Amino acid sequence: MSDFDAIDSLLAAVGPEAGLPTMERRQELRERARLSKAQVARALGVSPSTVAGWESGRDPSGDIRTKYAYLLDGLAAKFTDETQPEAVPVAPSAGDPGEPAPEPAEQAGPAEDGDGDEVETLTVPEPCVLCGSPARQRVEGFAQHLDPADCRTTAPPVTAAAPPAKAPVPPEAVGAGRPPARTVRPSERSRGPARRAFQEPSGPVDLIGQAVRGALAEHDGDVEAATAALLKRAIPDAMRLLDETRKGARYDIVAHPWIPEVLRKQTSRGADQVWEARPKWTRHELPPGRHEVTALDVNGAYLSALKTHLPLGQLEHSTGFAHDRRRAGVHLITPPAWEHEAVLPNPIGNRDEPGPLWVTEPTLRLLLRLSGPKYGWCEPPEIHESYTSGATENLLEKFRVALKDARDTAIEQDDEVTLEYVKAMYSKFVSTMGESNYNRELYRPDWMHIIRSQAFSNLWLKALKAHEEGLPVVRAMGTDELHVIGDWRSVFPEGRGVTEVKVKDTYTAGTDAGTDAGSDDSSGEEGD
Known part of the structure; x- marks a missing residue:
């Protein structure tokens, strides 16, 4: 890069930053478009936890800020002619006629269910992907009920007149003589397609394999060119791997705390x-x-x-x-x-x-x-x-194990491309988590x-x-x-x-x- 190119880059960086809507508005626009944080993250080349941070207290900067503002402006333009949807209360389930609808969530934000999938609490209910009724949670990008009792897909069709309503049963009499019913989480089958046999491996280690295969295909099998391309993307790829291995974790990471x-x-x-x-x-x-x-x-x-x-x-x-x-x-x-x-x-x-x-x-x-x-x-x-x-x-144990397993496999298969890529991922991950623009x-x-x-x-x-x-x-x-x-x-x-x-x-x-x-x-x- 010439001296004038460097000066042009400096001048371009001095301009005013792109304006961003409020944090609440950012989340609202994404949810109205039915986009998950993972989808937005992939489009902008960041991790889902970064998108969550932008919706809860942090602002991006530089080129990422410009791209994020462009996305939000585009979403806002799509919804200009639409009226703001009103919150639809979730109707009580058929099995609990006396139970009031749950209160709206005070603040939307990510959570995690017992199986490690990211769960988002929606400010505005969306139709459940399984039954079509309003749901207040989104799992893996799809709105759905977490409790099968709230999902109407299993309710039998009504073929006869409903019997007369019975007198309400006192709460203390419900379940008398038997243990209280426990909450059952939806099975994997209720969440999406069944797992198939003899499929390609998936998970954190396969993220590394997919990246290597893609780089080799993009460069027509040129090992040196593919390796160079992988080394350049080692940092964002390491962050995506970290997010993948953090699913279901017991602890949240504070990514940008106050520093003494x-x-x-x-x-x-x-x-x-x-x-x-x-x-x-x-x-x-x-x-x-x-x-x-x-x-x-x-x-x-x-x-x-x-x-x-x-x-x-x-x-x-x-x-x-x-x-x-x-x-x-x-x-x-x-x-x-x-x-x-x-x-x-x-x-x-x-x-x-x-x-x-x-x-x-x-x-x-x-x-x-x-x-x-x-x-x-x-x-x-x-x-x-x-x-x-x-x-x-x-x-960082799951992150470490994923990298170690990929490294061990690369050594066993004499795969120098993957070995150099993995080494760059963990070494650059360590060296750039301080005050680094990378x-x-x-x-x-x-x-x-x-x-x-x-x-x-x-x-x-x-x-x-x-x-x-x-x-x-x-x-x-x-x-x-x-x-x-x-x-x-x-x-x-x-x-x-x-x-x-x-x-x-x-x-x-x-x-x-x-x-x-x-x-x-x-x-x-x-x-x-």
């Missing part, structure tokens, strides 16, 4: 105040003698690090020395002295400045573990203040730091395992590089799986009198 100053960049090109404890350590002196050193490569380091304690909601400030293991976030600590530099790296990495520093949850938990009664390798860190939220270790659907710099720190902590724990098994550790770098002396195959399984390691290099070092282990540097970039 310690997590904000100090300058436009600078860093925030959080220290990730990246290992960059080489042993100062080897044991006497000549040794064969094996440089091991840890597979899928960031993929494994997705299993970590992540804060669910907005971070809240607290002070004091106590650590609540049910919460996670960032902490201002004074780290303990580390007196084992000769055999293992400092758990907080290479840091020259003394005094307090902000660390993430994995770093703090590692220090607390090493200061506990099992190891007693250092004093407990001194915690001054924290920004934390309620947390879970399984927030991912506006998720703004969680706290997650980014925590996942990275978990990868560094995982490597440190592998070094500890090698040390405990009698393997002298020579070097630990970044997320994936560990150099050891001895029979490492008795400690670590070899292979390309995420729980395995592979040989990156072997070399000889040391003298009879003992020697410096070397000071050459390596990038520490993650490999597969």
